[in-house]
Each structure stands twice: as structure tokens, then as C-alpha cells.
Amino acid sequence: MNGMKALSRLLTALCVASLSGCAEEEGVQAESTDLGQNSQAELGYDPGSGWHLAWSDEFNTSSLNTANWTPLTSNWDPVTGNCDFGTGELEFPRAQNVTVTGGKLVISAQRTYDNPRDSRCSARSFYSGRIHTKGKVEKRYGKIVASIKVPSGYGMWPAFWTLGADISQVGWPKSGELDILEWHSNEPTWMKSAVHWDSNGNQAHWGTGASGGYNLADSFHIYEMEWNSGSIIFRLDGRVANATFYNPDTEFQQNHYIILNLALGGNWYGFPSPDAIALPAGQTKTMEVEWVRWYQQGSTPPPTGTAITNPSFESGMTGWATWSPNGTESSAFSETYNGAHTGSYHLTHWRSSPFEAWTYQTKSGLASGNYKVRAWVRKSGNFNFSRLQIKTCASCAPAFTTLGDYGAWTLVETPAISVTGGYVEFGFHSQSSASDSSPALHADDVELIKL
Incomplete structure (x- = not known):
């Protein structure tokens, strides 16, 4: 045959x-x-x-x-x-x-x-x-x-x-x-x-x-x-x-x-x-x-230094910072609305008027190697862009995944990025010019993984 x-x-x-x-x-x-x-x-x-x-x-x-x-x-x-x-x-x-x-x-x-x-x-x-x-x-x-x-x-x-x-x-x-x-x-x-x-x-x-x-x-x-x-x-x-x-x-x-x-x-x-x-x-x-x-x-157990603070947003925004170029930091918050992937809380980017938010966490002292970020997301509405991203300095170009529309919780990950200086910033960056309540990004259970 x-x-x-x-x-x-x-x-x-x-x-x-x-x-x-x-x-x-x-x-x-x-x-x-x-x-x-x-x-x-x-x-x-x-x-x-x-x-x-x-x-x-x-x-x-x-x-x-x-x-x-x-x-x-x-x-x-x-x-x-x-x-x-x-x-x-x-x-x-x-x-x-x-x-x-x-x-x-x-x-x-x-x-x-x-x-x-x-x-x-x-x-x-x-x-x-x-x-x-x-x-x-x-x-x-x-x-x-x-x-x-x-x-x-x-x-x-x-x-x-x-x-x-x-x-x-x-x-x-x-x-x-x-x-x-x-x-x-x-x-x-x-x-x-x-x-x-x-x-x-x-x-x-x-x-x-x-x-x-x-x-x-x-x-x-x-x-x-x-x-x-x-x-x-x-x-x-x-x-x-x-x-x-x-x-x-x-x-x-x-x-x-x-x-x-x-x-x-x-x-x-x-x-x-x-x-x-x-x-x-x-x-x-x-x-x-x-x-x-x-x-x-990835490695198991996770390498020293890769544990994320408050990865599921169960402690509000503890461990996470939000930057905005136009004063709309409040569009990023922890909530229970529509349920989380695990636990009760999750991160949301939402505002009924235009906004931009970069919610991120930093890690230093990492061993050199390739890293990526994984997270569970739901998303809908009109965004100019919405990304899960990781970068090796504040001004560096990120490695990112553009987030699509997901009606159910979906696991996404960034491309791998080479870390040689021991430092990364990672998180969610979204921007919407919609003057309505449609754009909503929900995220939960974030992981930083060394390959």
C-alpha cells in the first residue's frame, strides 16, 4: 500500500x-x-x-x-x-x-x-x-x-x-x-x-x-x-x-x-x-x-526571577504600572465583570472615550536567554492597536503579538525575545479612538517563560 x-x-x-x-x-x-x-x-x-x-x-x-x-x-x-x-x-x-x-x-x-x-x-x-x-x-x-x-x-x-x-x-x-x-x-x-x-x-x-x-x-x-x-x-x-x-x-x-x-x-x-x-x-x-x-x-521549574507579581490581578493592580501619553491611565483597572479566567479578578482596558494604556511589569536580574510572555485574553470592539508585548528596555522596540477579537478566554503569547542585559518590561498596550463603550480588552494569568 x-x-x-x-x-x-x-x-x-x-x-x-x-x-x-x-x-x-x-x-x-x-x-x-x-x-x-x-x-x-x-x-x-x-x-x-x-x-x-x-x-x-x-x-x-x-x-x-x-x-x-x-x-x-x-x-x-x-x-x-x-x-x-x-x-x-x-x-x-x-x-x-x-x-x-x-x-x-x-x-x-x-x-x-x-x-x-x-x-x-x-x-x-x-x-x-x-x-x-x-x-x-x-x-x-x-x-x-x-x-x-x-x-x-x-x-x-x-x-x-x-x-x-x-x-x-x-x-x-x-x-x-x-x-x-x-x-x-x-x-x-x-x-x-x-x-x-x-x-x-x-x-x-x-x-x-x-x-x-x-x-x-x-x-x-x-x-x-x-x-x-x-x-x-x-x-x-x-x-x-x-x-x-x-x-x-x-x-x-x-x-x-x-x-x-x-x-x-x-x-x-x-x-x-x-x-x-x-x-x-x-x-x-x-x-x-x-x-x-x-x-x-519552556523550563520547569520556572527559572529564578521569572515569577510575576500578581499575575491574575487578584490583588488589584499591585505589581503592575500603567503609563499613558494622554492622561487616560484610569482606563486600565482590575475588575470582576463578566468573570475571570481563574480566580475572580482580571485586568481590563476600557473607557467610553478615546484612550491609550500600557500596563506593564518589569523584571531584572534575569539569566541571559530567550524569553516570551503568555496570557489569557478576551477582546472586542474598535482598537487602533492592542498588543501583548515584551521589550528589553523602555525605549527598545518590543516583540509583540497583535490581539484579535476573542469571544472566549484564549491563550496568546509573544514571539521570543533575546535577553542579554537581565531586564525586561512586559504587558498590554492598547489604544482606541472610539468615542463609545465598545472597545474592551480583558487579560488574566500572565506568565514570563524562559525557553
Whole structure:
């Protein structure tokens, strides 16, 4: 099978779904299976220099960590608001089909004859499982990596992927979707990867993949996505996939959350009948995960001297100064209106008449190196300019990011700047000539990061 064939198959993949465990239940014949037992040593992974571990689940507890994950409990998805996950999959997810044992997450699937269904959906022929981090672990950019063993057999559709955190508000594909791993039994050597988004009201799809030259099923491999503001790269066991996605699209400049699932059948297999799926009664198929990790750029712990005073504006404007060339410093203030990203307070730039405000903080004694600033923002209205910026002296040209209109809290960051004299100024600079109440910038949770 060639790469073009793999790519054409990949472009048909949409949102993925489902997970399970192997508890015996009426309508299910469960066999005795040693789940999570495999002689293969746990796979290691090195993200390389300049990356820190922002979040992980190593699955070293006795049950699913519900501070990280939510298991689905029917074939109606309350997050996306659809039946069978929009792809016609044949499984009914259950919490009992998601277990943690032997240092691994185990998602199990079995054939059933008791016709499980949500009242809003049609009956399904298999139990399986699906978990997500929505509302619990949501981040933007970085390296998202997992060590996963997928099951073999026709109709198996294991997946490791992300959706935009705003999906409940904007729907799919406007939320954006990043498929790190999808596996198809017809091309078992391939990790299929894909990107889905909205383009002027139409669905847009892009796909790539990597072949290991060996069957990926039934042994652990490392599946990875490296995502930044300009590009997305997928890797299988360190091997770069065929193509890089270059992403100016807003769907991929926002927080995403992670999904792990074991689907069966569905549109990717051409909607096969349940009888065609290679999962006989009395058998169990499992997708196993040793660990999931999310790395981001920067050092950890933060280098000495980079801690920001009052980064969330919970102590009013303590630690922050505001300069204005026209006496409108009062347009910058801490408030609770419309809610903060975290805590109760956030910074606002707002005035019902023209204003300009530069709200900033300074740091000195920094180690030489490259730095950037990150912050969460919401913004609307008419600005001449509005920026998150950093500079190395009062009169120096800043490195800045122009802030767009964000209806929801959005993580933004400046370009990196080289610091050699140990000093930076950073913050928010905005100017509006509007003589109305429309221009409003809200900011919260500011970070100074050494790369």
C-alpha cells in the first residue's frame, strides 16, 4: 500500500469515538483475559531540550483518575450533542469498559446481544469505551505524546486525538480536530493522522501518515504531535509523518482537550454490518495506554526571577504600572465583570472615550536567554492597536503579538525575545479612538517563560 492510498483513506476520517472494559454482564460473554500484561518493557520518551512536562497521566493508580478524565456512558455524546459520534460507529461506551490495571489504561470492547442504546439513538452491537479531558485538561500548543498498543482485526478503530475546547459553543468542525493516531486494519503498518476545520462555512480536511514498515497492532508504539502557532507535525516512534500541516486557522490557536477511544466499524470502514467486525462473542479486544504526556516549551521549574507579581490581578493592580501619553491611565483597572479566567479578578482596558494604556511589569536580574510572555485574553470592539508585548528596555522596540477579537478566554503569547542585559518590561498596550463603550480588552494569568 502506498502513501497516496493511505492519505486518501485518511481524508475520510472525521470525529472518532468509544472505550470499554471487560466486566461480565447480561448480554455479554466475557472471556478471562490478562489485561495490561505484556512482556514488552514500558516505552521511554525524551521530548528534547527546551520542553517541560506540563501534564501527564502515567496510569499508575488502581482506577481511572477522574480529575483528568471523563468516561462516556452511552452512545449519545453530551459534549458534541450527537449519536454514534457523527460517524456511525457500532459501539456503546460504558465506564466499566475503561479500567486501569498493571500501570496501564485498558479500553475494552466486546460483542453484545442486549441492544444497548441511549433513548435518543439507535441500538448498538458492541460495548466499548471513550474518555476525554474536556473541562479538566485543556491546553494549547506543545507536544502531545502517548505510548499505545492498538488491537488487530477488521473493524477496529482505535484513536488518540483532540477537539477544540469550544466545541459545545461552535460545533464541529469550527472547533477544530487534530487526529494524532487512527488505525485501520486494511493498512496495519500506518499511523493515520488528520486535521479538520471550518473553511468559510465548509468542512476542510487534511491528512498525512507514517508507516513503520511493521504491523502497529498488538505492541506498544509512541504516537506524537508537535503543535505550535504555525505548524503541526505528527510522528510515529520518532519517525516524522509524510507531510507537515501549516496552520494559520483560528481553530488551532485555541485550547484543545484529549480523547482516547476504541471505536468499531463506522464510516471509515464503509459502515460494515456488526457481523463483519472481527470480534466474536466471548472475546475481548483491548486498546492499552502506558502513559499520555503533554509537553510545552519552556523550563520547569520556572527559572529564578521569572515569577510575576500578581499575575491574575487578584490583588488589584499591585505589581503592575500603567503609563499613558494622554492622561487616560484610569482606563486600565482590575475588575470582576463578566468573570475571570481563574480566580475572580482580571485586568481590563476600557473607557467610553478615546484612550491609550500600557500596563506593564518589569523584571531584572534575569539569566541571559530567550524569553516570551503568555496570557489569557478576551477582546472586542474598535482598537487602533492592542498588543501583548515584551521589550528589553523602555525605549527598545518590543516583540509583540497583535490581539484579535476573542469571544472566549484564549491563550496568546509573544514571539521570543533575546535577553542579554537581565531586564525586561512586559504587558498590554492598547489604544482606541472610539468615542463609545465598545472597545474592551480583558487579560488574566500572565506568565514570563524562559525557553
